[in-house]
Amino acid sequence: MNKRAWLITFLLLLSSIASPIFAQLQSPEDYLGYELGQRWTPHHNVLDYVSHVAEESNLVTIHSYGETYEHRELVYLIVTNPENHENIEEIRLNNLRMIGLQEGEITENQKAIVWLSYNVHGNETSSSEAALKTLYELVQPGNREAKNWLENTVVLMDPMINPDGRDRYVNWYKQVAGESPDASPIAREHDEPWPGGRSNHYLFDLNRDWAWQVQKETQQRFDIYKQWYPHIHVDYHEQGYNSPYYFAPAAEPFHKVITEWQREFQTTIGENHIQYFDEEGWLYFTKERFDLFYPSYGDTWPTFHGAIGMTYEQAGGGSAGLAIQKAEGDTLTLKDRLMHHYTTGMSTVEVSSQHADRLIEEFQRYFNEAEENPAGEYKTFVIKAGNQPDKIYDLLSDLDNNQIEYGTAGEDRNLDGYDYSTGETERVSISDDDIIVSAYQPQGNFVRVLFEPNPELSDSLTYDITAWDAHYRYGLEGYALENRINPEMDIRADDFRSPDYTGSDQPYAYILDWSSLDDARFLAEITQKGVKSRFSKIDFDIGGKTFKKGSLVITRNNNDELGDSFDEIIQNAARNHHRSLYGSPSGYVDSGSDFGSGNVEYIEEPKVALLIGEGTSSLNAGEIWHFFDQQLNYPATLINTNNLISTNLNSFNVLILPSGYYSGILTDHAIEKISSWTSSGGKLITFGNTNRILAGRDGFQLQQKVNQENEPTNEEMLRPYEDRTRNRASSRVPGSIFKTSVDNSHPLAYGYEEFYYSLKTDEDTYEYLDTGWNVGTVQSSEANMSGFAGYKAKQELENTLSFGVQPHGSGQVIYFIDNPLYRGFWENGKLLIANAVFFVGN
Structure with missing residues (x-):
């Protein structure tokens, strides 16, 4: 064997030995079989690739956190160096302990935490493609800069928040496009049909759902978010295809809970992006259009939880397709779009790593100052104990979910306070059992966001709604006080759900008061099971109880065909919906109209x-x-x-x-x-x-x-x-x-x-x-x-x-x-x- 042949044999042998260490990690192009931007990567292939990276790289772990309404899996990735992975629970718990949301001793092992959220709007597709490139470049062995960043930084990546909407868009496009994209804006591939891919299965805009958590995807994501509370959160979007790229700093108005540090570091991040965009000659804009006021966006909601929350907006959207001709005459491609998002993603991790210590310090200060010296005019928010119990339960359950503390007032007192029902500051009476939510707690800033009667606007030109107070949202009476009242922590949401049954064991009629959506859910359930019901159009008294108009009257006489199952259906539904029932032994009432009166109206089954x-x-x-x-x-x-x-x-x-x-x-x-x-x-x-x-x-x-x-x-x-x-x-x-x-x-x-x-x-x-x-x-x-x-x-x-x-x-x-x-x-x-x-x- 000559020298050259020996050398080739040796290199091949070395390559086969080394492959388990390095060569198994493939780029997106090698793994998927096409260059990113040439076509879209559907949800299942995104999952396949990120799973591949997690399997082959010791810098990545993958975690399932739920599924969509259409049963597509939702995952997030943890990207950091091997030593941090070995201590990831210590890092995670330290972060929660230093802000007062987890008990335990804080160690010195603290890292900057950056969360990158992709594709919340399904037809803003370039970000999930960018996620694949960003993930690979963060972990591929040749990227020494990224290796250094991951020493003091943990990157969390959600590669696709809204796969139902995204697949709706991608599958439609593939059906209408030819072999090559048609860049003419009038081509049908740029005319997305109703309802478009922006929304999720139930046609909700998930980027307006962060605070309210109405949708399944948001609820599951928040369960993971609470485990981490990142210091940086980026939400990736697309806007009209003729627009330049947008990144922080954001536009006015800023909500008043946002600190000077958060404003300052938005600018620091933007300046880092500018270096890269100027170098490439890419157009961009800042400080316009996208404000930080409405609390339920992917930039504001994390901001109100101490993070540097930001929206990054790339030109494109559902009209852009794989390529589209812009007004200036040049063509915008999917590859262009993903490269811009990839660039800001890497830049964000870079600048976060450079300022990791300050990020951690200021993040802790955000929560600590809220607990010790909260800003804002009002320090205590009162929910009257006499409110409808279901409404109190719903609010307190929401507060529990958001890790907001509350309790009772503990004693009666009279103070000056803002009365939500009148909109005036006046003398108000606080009872010992009224519910108190104090701003003096780690989540005090978010308390302020949820309860402030009339949040101050620095500019009336806002991007979204300007009011959402919890008292009005739930229909509750209460007050906002400038005084501090420390709540007694002796109540739970379940205290306001204590259903009981009174009256006859074999009643003439079951009666249910009507005052909340839970009563309607009860009616919906029994109606579907064949029960015929009535409702009273006037108030009435029976058995020492007063029932208001709207109360349900469910007579045995109308439901003879149900036989023995009648009582079982009613009682099971009452248990399912935590309803209190009164079993009336008679159709005669003490005052009002008897149950055979025309004032007790039959409910026709709604179809x-x-x-x-x-x-x-x-x-x-x-x-x-x-x-x-x-x-x-x-x-x-x-x-x-x-x-x-x-x-x-x-x-x-x-x-x-x-x-x-x-x-x-x-x-x-x-x-x-x-x-x-x-x-x-x-x-x-x-x-x-x-x-x-x-x-x-x-x-x-x-x-x-x-x-x-x-x-x-x-x-x-x-x-x-x-x-x-x-x-x-x-x-x-x-x-x-x-x-x-x-x-x-x-x-x-x-x-x-x-x-x-x-x-x-x-x-x-x-x-x-x-x-x-x-x-x-x-x-x-x-x-x-x-x-x-x-x-x-x-x-x-x-x-x-x-x-x-x-x-x-x-x-x-x-x-x-x-x-x-x-x-x-x-x-x-x-x-x-x-x-x-x-x-x-x-």
Whole structure:
């Protein structure tokens, strides 16, 4: 064997020996068989590749944290050096202990923790492709810089937050595209059909769900987030395909809980990105459009938990496809998009590692200062013990989930405080059993975010809603105090769920008070199991108990066919939903109407149809769908809008029209069909912009309000062009809370008090109904309780309808101008929908 042959043999042998150490780790291109950016990597292949990296690299571990509604697996990765992996529990627990959310001794083993979240919007696809490249470059043996970063930094990566939406988009694109991408913006591959891939299975925007955790994906992710509480959190997005790249620092307004350090380090990170983008000549912008106020984004929610939370926005979105020609004439490709995201990802890890000690120090200070010296005007938030117990339970369960401490006041006292029900600071009475949430705790900043009566806005031009206070959200009375009250930690959420059964063992009728969505869930369950129920339209007394209008009366007489199973169904449902029942031995009442009276109305079994599809707002349609399917647990048949004309609506007695524009759907013929069905006894429920479409049409009494007083003045008509957006703010209601007067004698408002605090998200105004019932109304220009509303908008909203009922022949039309199901988090509005479905029109 000559010298050269011997050398080749030796190198091959060496390669075979070394391969278990290095050569088994493959790049995305080698593993997947194509260059990233040439095509999309579907969810299962993303999982395959990140699993491969975790298997072959001692710098990565992979962890499953749940699955989507469509049963796609959700995973996250821990990326750091081997020594940190050996001590990862110590590092994780140290981080929680130093901020007061975990007991135990803190050791010196503390590392910067960076969380990178990809593809929360399914059709903003480039970030999951970038995640694969970022993961590989962080761990591939030749990257010495990354190796150094991972010595003092732990990187958590969620490669795909919304795989249901992403696969919806990717699978559609593959069906409509040819062999090569067509970059013309008018090509069909750039015209994504309804509902698009942005949302999850139930058509929710997961990037508006961080704080509310309505959706399964968010709930599961938060369980993992609480185990880590990272110091940096990046949420990857895409915007219009003609836009330059966006990164921190963010735009005003910043919420007031955000510290100077958080502002400062956003700028530090942005400056690091700038070096790389300038070097490549890539366009970018900062400090515009994307503010840090609304608490439920992937940048704000982590920020309010001490992190440096940031949104990174790349041009693209569902219109971009694999390649699209921009307005300037150049072509934007998927490869371009992923490279930009990859660059900011690596830059973020780099700058975090460079400042690891300061990140840890300031993160700890954020929580410690909240516990010892919280900022903000109000130091204590009070929930009155006399509130409806289910509503207290729901709030306290939410506080438990967010690791927020609470207790009782411990003694009676009178203090000056802000009364949420009046919007005024006045003398208020605190009882010993009232519930106290103090700002003096590790989560004090988030307490402030959730409870502050009217969070201060530094700029009225915001990206989202401006009010969400927990008292209004849950329908609870209480106060905000400038005084500090230390709560006694002697209560639990379950203390407010102590159902009991009283009365006869073999009752003439079961009676259930009606005051919360849990009562509606009980009714939904027994109705599906064949039980016939009634509800009382007046208050009544029986057996020493008082029951308000809306209370359920479930008589044995109507349910003879159920035999012995009648009692079992009722009692099991009561246990399932923690309901207290009274078993009446008679149909005779002490005061009010006996159970055979016409005032005790039979509930016709609702057979619900929901119009959904092209022309509807996918978000509102999803809110309604999710409400029936996952919250009320009552069946609703989804009818595609394209099938409206051909569908026999007589199979249903409830038809719901979500908000939408319905172009080509709600034609004259379609509206006539719906009107005829309603007048024959149907119940039509309409939301949002659909009301505008029906307003003024034959058979529909709803009329938009015309306010002549707010015609523009000469001065306003001559305003400078550059001020146009800011001047429009005077007529805007971007999302604020209004005090709504309620006619709670009407079945639509059973279970409500004199006022309901409604979340208004637009400026649409409607006159009172001439005939019918104006059940929820804004009667004053001073009704704005929290959040921004322009002065013109306040004036225009005076004496307007929020929700009402119009008789239409033998049927009913229920108009929801305000959306009680907005993003699924406005808990106190949900009973209105149940009332509309079960009570109205019976």
